Amino acid sequence: MWKGHKTFSAIISALEGKAIVHGGNSTLQNGNTENQFDQHEKYPLSVLRGPKEHMPSDVDPLTKEIYLTHDDFVSTFNMPYNQFRTLPLWKQKNIKKSVGLF
Structure with missing residues (x-):
């Protein structure tokens, strides 16, 4: 199991x-969180917000944010990825819910 x-x-x-x-x-x-962010394939925000059935197979539904481009991440979360990763997990989760990525 x-x-x-x-x-x-x-x-x-x-x-x-x-x-x-x-x-x-x-x-x-x-x-280094930037390297972790950069090592993933990038997808448009509309794809990541879409239904699970249409999600690319390599996307982890718990960490959809790392599949955004840097520009999409900043425009969606109003902060860079490095700053987002320093937030407490509960706050990250709440922000992801508010932008439709949870």
């Missing part, structure tokens, strides 16, 4: 930008 899902400690380590150890192998999670 849980195969393929991250453990709680792996999620915490990823959020803190620490190394995650899997069976003796260590991978460093990049703490």
